[in-house]
Amino acid sequence: MIKVSNLSKKFGDLAVLKDISFEVAKGEIVVIIGPSGTGKSTLLRCLNYLETPTTGQIHIGNATIDAVSHKVKEVTALRQQSSFVFQNYSLFANKTALQNVAESLITVWKIPTQEALATAKAILIKVGLKDKLDVYPSQLSGGQQQRVGIARAMAAKGEVILFDEPTSALDPEWVDEVLAVMKQLAIEKQTMIVVTHEMQFAKEVADRVIFMEDGFIVEQGSPKEVFDNPKHERTKAFVKRALKQH
Amino acid sequence: MQSSFDLQYIIELMPILFKYLGVTMEMALWGFLFALILALGLALVRVFKIAFIQHLASLYISFFRGTPLLVQLFLLYYGFPQFMPIFIGMDAFTAAIIGLSLHFSAYMAESIRAAILGIDKSQMEACLSLGMTRLQAMKRVILPQASRVATPSLMNYFIDMIKSTSLAFTLGVAEIMAKAQMEAASSFKFFESFLAVAVIYWVVVIFFTRIQHLLEKRLNKAY
Numbered sequence: 001m002i003k004v005s006n007l008s009k010k011f012g013d014l015a016v017l018k019d020i021s022f023e024v025a026k027g028e029i030v031v032i033i034g035p036s037g038t039g040k041s042t043l044l045r046c047l048n049y050l051e052t053p054t055t056g057q058i059h060i061g062n063a064t065i066d067a068v069s070h071k072v073k074e075v076t077a078l079r080q081q082s083s084f085v086f087q088n089y090s091l092f093a094n095k096t097a098l099q100n101v102a103e104s105l106i107t108v109w110k111i112p113t114q115e116a117l118a119t120a121k122a123i124l125i126k127v128g129l130k131d132k133l134d135v136y137p138s139q140l141s142g143g144q145q146q147r148v149g150i151a152r153a154m155a156a157k158g159e160v161i162l163f164d165e166p167t168s169a170l171d172p173e174w175v176d177e178v179l180a181v182m183k184q185l186a187i188e189k190q191t192m193i194v195v196t197h198e199m200q201f202a203k204e205v206a207d208r209v210i211f212m213e214d215g216f217i218v219e220q221g222s223p224k225e226v227f228d229n230p231k232h233e234r235t236k237a238f239v240k241r242a243l244k245q246h
Numbered sequence: 247m248q249s250s251f252d253l254q255y256i257i258e259l260m261p262i263l264f265k266y267l268g269v270t271m272e273m274a275l276w277g278f279l280f281a282l283i284l285a286l287g288l289a290l291v292r293v294f295k296i297a298f299i300q301h302l303a304s305l306y307i308s309f310f311r312g313t314p315l316l317v318q319l320f321l322l323y324y325g326f327p328q329f330m331p332i333f334i335g336m337d338a339f340t341a342a343i344i345g346l347s348l349h350f351s352a353y354m355a356e357s358i359r360a361a362i363l364g365i366d367k368s369q370m371e372a373c374l375s376l377g378m379t380r381l382q383a384m385k386r387v388i389l390p391q392a393s394r395v396a397t398p399s400l401m402n403y404f405i406d407m408i409k410s411t412s413l414a415f416t417l418g419v420a421e422i423m424a425k426a427q428m429e430a431a432s433s434f435k436f437f438e439s440f441l442a443v444a445v446i447y448w449v450v451v452i453f454f455t456r457i458q459h460l461l462e463k464r465l466n467k468a469y
């Protein structure tokens with residue numbers, strides 16, 4: 001359902017992604033781990049064309065795009081196949097929780113406003129924000145804002161939800177409620193690609209873990225394989241350090 | 247020619263001048279409306295960095311900020327008809343509105359652009375990630391927030407524009423300043439006439455400054 005082929009990305013002379021290829025099946029939960037600055041965020045952003053890759057092909061759902069010949073229409077089509085959960089939430093400050101979630105239904109999918117709001121409401125109830133529907137982001141806690149962020153991504157009708165360190169900006173007390181929402185999504189077989197430092201979450205929820213370093217995919221496999229039996233020295237070193245911290 | 251201050255004259259002149267305030271406000275309101283539309287267009291061209299046109303926009307802004315409004319009005323009203331026949335029939339009132347719009351749009355474009363750039367870029371990214379176009383994002387998310395930021399400075403430009411309409415008398419527009427000038431010339435009471443017109447401008451500006459404050463208060467409450 002998702003196929004990434006020979007993806008590379010340079011910022012000027014700095015090669016951040018180097019020939020990345022992988023596939024993700026429908027309903028699969030993939031967690032990407034790796035040291036800071038190895039290109040995890042850049043990879044996710046490329047999947048959404050928030051960064052334009054230097055070379056490579058991306059195929060999601062029924063959209064295919066080649067970096068070398070990409071057109072604006074293809075970019076929009078690709079973005080409609082996925083949605084993004086940002087580390088800093090990036091909610092629309094001028095819209096209530098409900099309006100944030102309904103926005104893509106109204107503007108992108110042209111669903112009548114009343115219907116869109118009803119759908120948005122159902123999703124917000126699902127993430128436990130029943131009594132925050134008409135509240136503006138500035139009045140919400142970090143955990144609540146990120147749950148709105150996830151609800152907004154759920155509403156967008158994409159094939160896959162991309163999470164870039166969704167809990168990193170949160171005070172520790174709010175982390176669990178956000179992870180709980182993500183676990184629920186995993187149970188429902190929502191396809192997800194998650195960049196995170198939450199190793200426990202990766203172990204419990206991931207179908208597959210990808211370890212990235214220096215712009216390469218070094219190793220990938222089930223959580224058991226990657227955490228308990230890493231093949232590469234670099235994976236071993238990283239996993240050892242990462243698990244010790246938690 | 248020595249004469250004492252004539253308060254009675256001022257009191258009688260006020261209602262006469264007041265009748266011409268309509269022309270002044272009409273110029274200011276039309277001028278502001280057109281300036282706002284132009285400024286928004288210019289700001290978007292520069293924010294989206296639209297190839298080629300963005301350089302024209304920069305040139306336009308530089309010119310209208312870099313030369314005096316009076317010179318621009320003269321160029322438009324007395325200069326252009328020499329080469330461009332469509333300007334020949336243009337009346338002074340229209341020319342003044344066009345001149346004010348062009349001049350103020352350059353300033354307003356910059357404050358709108360600054361307001362847009364001040365909105366956290368990640369909200370634009372969030373829009374794009376949902377599959378919205380840049381224009382949709384602007385319309386639904388960025389501009390509503392930017393307009394809140396820009397409103398105080400745009401209101402300042404509006405107030406500035408009201409005062410600047412007094413230059414239109416140099417083109418022969420029969421507005422409040424022109425009337426004061428005429429009255430002064432026939433009565434020789436220059437001080438009283440110009441003081442009267444100054445007071446009227448002052449009261450109008452105080453009125454709109456109040457509105458500006460009320461507006462800001464309301465906007466600050468919104469979210």
Ligand SMILES: Nc1ncnc2c1ncn2[C@@H]1O[C@H](COP(=O)(O)OP(=O)(O)OP(=O)(O)O)[C@@H](O)[C@H]1O
Pocket residue numbers: 011014016034035036037038039040041042043
């Ligand atoms: N817009 C940009 N311009 C230039 N360099 C960039 C840009 N964005 C990222 N980089 C560089 O690309 C490299 C990879 O960054 P990226 O944010 O993808 O890493 P990451 O794996 O997500 O790290 P972290 O775990 O700290 O979030 C870094 O060296 C970073 O400085």
Ligand SMILES: [Mg+2]
Pocket residue numbers: 040041042164165
């Ligand atoms: Mg990152």
